[in-house]
Amino acid sequence: MKKYFFILLLFSLSSCDIFRTRDSEDPNTQRGNYQPATTPEILIQNLQNSFKDKLNDNYMACFSEDVFTFSPSAGSVSKYSFLQSWTRQDEAQFFNNLINSVPQNAIITLSFSNPELNPQGDSASYSAGYAISVPFQDDQKPKYYQGNLHFTLIRDNRLQWVISYWMDIKDEKYPSWSELKGRLN
Numbered sequence: 001m002k003k004y005f006f007i008l009l010l011f012s013l014s015s016c017d018i019f020r021t022r023d024s025e026d027p028n029t030q031r032g033n034y035q036p037a038t039t040p041e042i043l044i045q046n047l048q049n050s051f052k053d054k055l056n057d058n059y060m061a062c063f064s065e066d067v068f069t070f071s072p073s074a075g076s077v078s079k080y081s082f083l084q085s086w087t088r089q090d091e092a093q094f095f096n097n098l099i100n101s102v103p104q105n106a107i108i109t110l111s112f113s114n115p116e117l118n119p120q121g122d123s124a125s126y127s128a129g130y131a132i133s134v135p136f137q138d139d140q141k142p143k144y145y146q147g148n149l150h151f152t153l154i155r156d157n158r159l160q161w162v163i164s165y166w167m168d169i170k171d172e173k174y175p176s177w178s179e180l181k182g183r184l185n
Contacts, residue, residue, distance in 0.1 A: 034058040036160055040117055040124045040153050043161040051110040051132070054099040060092050064156060064164040072178035073147060073170035080182030090185060097184040098134065106135040124161070126151040132177060141183060146174035 032053030037043035043062060050059035065088070072083040082090075102108060113129040132145040152165035170176040 032058050034061065037062070037162065038160065040119065040126060040161050043153060043163070044112065044115070044126065047163075048110050048112070050095075051108045054102075054108065056092060056095050056099065059095045060088070061160075062163055063088055063091060064154060064162040066156070067164050069165045071165075071167040072181075073168040073176035075170060076168075076176060076178035076182055079179070080185075082185065083178055083182055086181070090181075094181045094185050098180075101137070101141075101184065102135050103137060108135070109133045122155045124153040126153055129171075130177065132180065134180070142175050144174055145177055145180045147171045147176040149177070 032055045033049040034046055034053075034055070035042050037046055046058060047062045050056075050062065068088045068091070070083070070086040070091070072080075072086065077083050098108065109132065111131050113131070115126065115128040118125045127148065127150045129148050130146065134141075134143055134145070136143055148169040148171070150165075150167040150169070151163050153161050154164045156162050168176055168178045170178070
């Protein structure tokens with residue numbers, strides 16, 4: 001009996017490091033409210049949270065790494081011609097510029113209204129009205145952007161939902177998200 005106990009004890013202590021402490025987490029690592037986008041709804045929530053948390057990595061996790069197309073709002077291309085060839089890298093630069101153009105403790109809000117989600121197997125379409133409030137320090141820049149959008153959502157190779165196509169539609173009263181991108185890139 002002692003022999004079995006000794007072997008079991010020896011095996012337990014050698015097979016797992018139950019008495020070893022784990023490495024501590026880097027305190028500078030920002031996590032925010034990001035969750036793996038296992039549903040389209042979580043993807044949309046991650047997009048909103050990335051604005052609130054001001055985390056570029058979380059924002060970029062919302063977009064397909066393989067295929068991403070952006071269709072800017074009407075009229076914005078005449079002001080910002082580079083929007084015609086907008087890429088995922090431009091998206092990262094835009095968001096980085098956005099979070100660096102507001103005070104550190106300021107809150108950027110993104111809200112959606114009248115959302116319509118139509119799942120179609122491993123893809124889905126999402127349409128909604130949007131409103132973005134940006135507390136710019138520069139009084140020359142508009143602080144409110146509004147319009148409508150249409151996303152095509154797909155599952156990537158990790159089975160996470162991501163945005164592969166984005167069409168921005170201008171509201172007549174306010175500048176669009178496309179114009180916000182143009183001003184900040």
